[in-house]
Amino acid sequence: MRNIITIFKRELGSYFATPVAYVFIVIFLIMSGAMTFYLGNLYERGQADLSPFFQYHPWLYLFLVPAIGMRLWAEERKSGTIELLMTLPISVGQSVIGKFLAAWVSIGIALVLTFPIWITINYLGEPDNGVILAAYLGSFLMAGGFLAIGSCISAMTKNQVIAFIITVVICFLFLLAGSPLVLNFFKAWIPQNIVDAISSLSFLTHFVSLAKGVIDLRDVIYFVSLIGFWLYANTIIVEMKKAD
Amino acid sequence: MIKIKNLTKKFGHLTAVEDVSFEVQPGEVLGFLGPNGAGKSTTMKMITGFLAPTAGSIEVCGFDVSEKPIEAKKRIGYLPEGAPSYGEMTPVQFLEFITQVRQLSGQNKIDRNKEVIQQLHLDKVLNQSIETLSKGFKRRVGLAQAILHDPDVLILDEPTDGLDPNQKFEVRELIKSIAPDKVIIISTHILSEVDAICSRAIIIADGKVLVDDTPEGLRSKSSCDKMDDIFREITSGHIS
Numbered sequence: 001m002r003n004i005i006t007i008f009k010r011e012l013g014s015y016f017a018t019p020v021a022y023v024f025i026v027i028f029l030i031m032s033g034a035m036t037f038y039l040g041n042l043y044e045r046g047q048a049d050l051s052p053f054f055q056y057h058p059w060l061y062l063f064l065v066p067a068i069g070m071r072l073w074a075e076e077r078k079s080g081t082i083e084l085l086m087t088l089p090i091s092v093g094q095s096v097i098g099k100f101l102a103a104w105v106s107i108g109i110a111l112v113l114t115f116p117i118w119i120t121i122n123y124l125g126e127p128d129n130g131v132i133l134a135a136y137l138g139s140f141l142m143a144g145g146f147l148a149i150g151s152c153i154s155a156m157t158k159n160q161v162i163a164f165i166i167t168v169v170i171c172f173l174f175l176l177a178g179s180p181l182v183l184n185f186f187k188a189w190i191p192q193n194i195v196d197a198i199s200s201l202s203f204l205t206h207f208v209s210l211a212k213g214v215i216d217l218r219d220v221i222y223f224v225s226l227i228g229f230w231l232y233a234n235t236i237i238v239e240m241k242k243a244d
Numbered sequence: 245m246i247k248i249k250n251l252t253k254k255f256g257h258l259t260a261v262e263d264v265s266f267e268v269q270p271g272e273v274l275g276f277l278g279p280n281g282a283g284k285s286t287t288m289k290m291i292t293g294f295l296a297p298t299a300g301s302i303e304v305c306g307f308d309v310s311e312k313p314i315e316a317k318k319r320i321g322y323l324p325e326g327a328p329s330y331g332e333m334t335p336v337q338f339l340e341f342i343t344q345v346r347q348l349s350g351q352n353k354i355d356r357n358k359e360v361i362q363q364l365h366l367d368k369v370l371n372q373s374i375e376t377l378s379k380g381f382k383r384r385v386g387l388a389q390a391i392l393h394d395p396d397v398l399i400l401d402e403p404t405d406g407l408d409p410n411q412k413f414e415v416r417e418l419i420k421s422i423a424p425d426k427v428i429i430i431s432t433h434i435l436s437e438v439d440a441i442c443s444r445a446i447i448i449a450d451g452k453v454l455v456d457d458t459p460e461g462l463r464s465k466s467s468c469d470k471m472d473d474i475f476r477e478i479t480s481g482h483i484s
Contacts, residue, residue: 006344010330017332017373080328084389087292087324088345089317243295 003090007098012105021106024068028110031060036117048125053117054135054211058175058203061146066167068103069150070160073238078158082242096235100151100227107143111136131213138210141223142203146171148230155237171203178202245269246291246397246427251300253286253451260286262451263300268427268444270396273419275442275459276431279479283451284431285325288399291429292322305396318346321395323403327386331375335366335385338374339392346393360388363418379406387415391422398422400430404437416441435471449479 015021032053036042040052076082085095121127149170154163176182178199186195199205206219246268253261261283268274276284289295291302293313302309304316329338339360343353361367364384369377374385383406390398403419404412412434419428419441432438438445439459447455447462455462455478462474 002347003345006341009344010333010341013337014330014332079331080324080326081330083289083294083324084322084328087294087317087320087322088342089314090345091314243289 003094004098004101007090007095008102008105011099011102015102015106020068020071021109024064024106025110025113028060028064028107029113031064032056032114033117035060042121048121048127050117050121050127050132050135051211053114054139057139057211058142058207061143062168062171062175065107065143065146066150066164066171068106069147069167070154070163072099072103072151073155073234074158074160074163077155077242077244078160082238086242092238093235096151096231096238100148100231100234103147103151104140104144107147108140111140111143128213134213134215135211137215138207138219141210141220142207145174145203145223145226145230148227148234149174152230152234152237155234155241174201175203178205245305246429247301247303248287248291249301251287251290251302252298253283253290253295254298260451261290261297264448264451264453265300266446266453266456268429270425270427271423272444273423273428273430273442275438275445276429276448277433277435277438277445277475278431278448282449282479284448285401286451287448288322288401288429288431289324292320292399293317294324319395320397320399321390321393322398323386323390323400325401327383329374329382329385329389332373334371334373335361335377335388336370338385339388342389342392348393356392356394360392363391364388365414380408380411383407384411384415387418396426398426398428400428402431402433404432404434412437435475439471447475447478454478 035056036050036053039056042052045052073082076085086092118132121132122129146167150163150167153167153170154160156166157163173182179202183195183199186198190198206222209216210219248267249265251261251264252259264283264287276287278284286295290297291304291309293309293316296310305319307316307319309316330341333341339357343357348356361370364387366381366384366388369381374382377385383403387400387403390400398419400419404415407415416437419430422428423441430437430442442459444458445455445462446453455465457465459471462471462478465474
């Protein structure tokens with residue numbers, strides 16, 4: 001635990017020592033605001049809820065989270081600091097978790113800084129704040145899912161651009177796993193129950209109910225186990241590829 | 245102490261290190277010599293637990309590096325080749341990070357930080373980001389990191405590379421001053437360094453140990469007196 005905190009603090013410090021965190025936060029705030037008002041028509045709908053705000057989060061994360069995740073391991077490998085890190089008395093798993101948490105918290109900070117929109121909606125009407133809180137939680141969990149994929153892919157390459165692009169593609173597939181676009185592709189040659197299984201992996205399906213304020217344990221378990229799976233794979237890949 | 249038995253490392257078909265065995269006792273400063281690509285760095289990476297050996301075993305202070313990596317790593321200070329460190333951090337932040345990893349606390353933490361900063365003359369650059377430092381300073385930050393927790397075993401991959409003659413002299417004096425109760429392995433291309441600080445030298449080429457002797461012993465094996473000539477004779481196969 002102590003080592004995880006040490007890694008976490010170092011990583012988080014480096015996000016804020018470089019422009020990475022600031023750029024991410026500012027872009028996230030501008031984009032989420034713009035989407036809420038222009039695409040989601042928050043005012044025109046005349047309803048006191050934040051679904052126009054949350055419904056675009058998956059698409060925002062699709063590009064922004066891989067941008068945060070791509071440097072996690074690729075940079076360590078490129079600069080050679082991975083040799084330093086891996087020869088300190090810290091296990092690979094502790095490093096993976098510490099780094100993941102630091103990046104996740106940076107995203108969390110961006111999410112928390114969207115609070116003016118919550119104040120606005122409370123000023124304009126009387127929204128169900130429980131629903132909003134649940135949706136924030138869901139959004140944060142989903143960001144964690146995207147990030148775990150990004151962290152794992154980042155460990156496979158020294159090149160951050162490659163890590164970014166592959167992560168976006170994988171996240172896109174996960175996002176749309178429940179949509180006709182992906183399902184029709186599989187339907188022709190895969191048994192129905194496997195198609196159903198693929199469809200149940202969809203980020204969107206699990207996020208939609210969370211965004212409505214319904215905290216279904218299954219959705220939470222889905223995202224938590226997704227994060228667990230990708231971070232476990234992350235650990236194995238770091239172990240395998242650290243010296244390449 | 246370090247015990248290495250029948251150490252072998254293969255990368256695909258390439259054998260980087262072949263059946264290397266040696267022991268190093270506290271108080272010894274072992275110079276690791278050899279041409280580029282001889283397997284020096286690979287051997288050091290295996291001792292520090294960064295690379296897993298294909299065959300053979302490594303024991304550091306009684307802990308097998310493959311079986312008890314964390315315990316072994318706690319007792320090792322390591323300067324990797326090129327002295328990598330986190331560029332966006334300042335030396336103060338970087339040493340604080342290492343302090344936490346090495347779990348130094350209380351007075352010991354303050355004393356050790358003060359001592360290495362003074363030993364490596366880092367006081368003028370403490371609050372400047374590492375990426376803006378000169379090569380010599382980067383190397384010294386890497387050395388500070390390696391010796392911060394006063395380890396029993398020091399593995400230094402080309403510790404004086406990139407330093408000017410004065411800095412080289414100082415780093416050698418530093419190594420000599422901490423040597424008496426430690427196991428130290430340094431790799432180097434600079435043969436005069438072997439004379440200056442090493443109590444023993446191992447010459448490897450193509451992954452095999454060619455010579456394991458004291459600097460004086462090396463001299464007596466050769467017809468030449470200059471280290472450079474001795475090195476060339478041995479690595480090009482004139483002495484068996």
